[in-house]
Amino acid sequence: MALITRISRLFKADFHAVLDQLEEPGQLLKQAIREMEDELAAADKRVCLCAHEQAALDARRDELERSVQEIDEEMDLCFASNKGELARTLVRKKLEAQRIVKRLNSRHAANDKFLAEQKASLQQNRTTLDGLKQKAEIFAESAAESGEANPFDDSAWLARDLRVNDEEVEVAFLREQHRRSAS
Secondary structure: OHHHHHHHHHHHHHHHHHHHHHOOHHHHHHHHHHHHHHHHHHHHHHHHHHHHHHHHHHHHHHHHHHHHHHHHHHHHHHHHOOOHHHHHHHHHHHHHHHHHHHHHHHHHHHHHHHHHHHHHHHHHHHHHHHHHHHHHHHHHHHHHOOOOOOOOOHHHHHHHHHOOOHHHHHHHHHHHHHHHHHO
16 A cells, blocks of 8 residues: 555655646736735725725714614603603613614724725735835746746856856965965
8 A cells, every 4th residue: 555655645745846837936926916916906995895894884883873862862861851661662662772783883993994904015025016016027027038047947146146257266265375374
């Protein structure tokens, strides 16, 4: 059984290696940018909808608070006119309105928290998108120049880092010579 598993892993690894060579990094980067732009647009839409809901919650809360004030005035009139049953009905309406206001306030607080998180996430994603766009521009520029190695190729980065110019050799030579002559 272990032999079959190992052979299976070997074929998968070879298959993935072939796929990696078939994929074009430039096209993958462009696709990633498109997907991120779509996600940012959707996030913008969610933030906008939440902001509209916040405004609607504020309006509904204000309306209910005005209604509670009117009910208070009506209850004053009922108590002054000795209408206990009518006052009892108004007390029920007031309690219901106050309960709704309490729920609206908790919903408003939850929306505030959601908006803050979404805005922070949106800003972070925009920064990431800007970075990806810059990388895509660099990639496009380097792909346009023939003969230069792919900037996303790890071996190309390594080769650039390992290059030693003549001035560095001369300075290192002088240091070594000075160190040996001092001993």
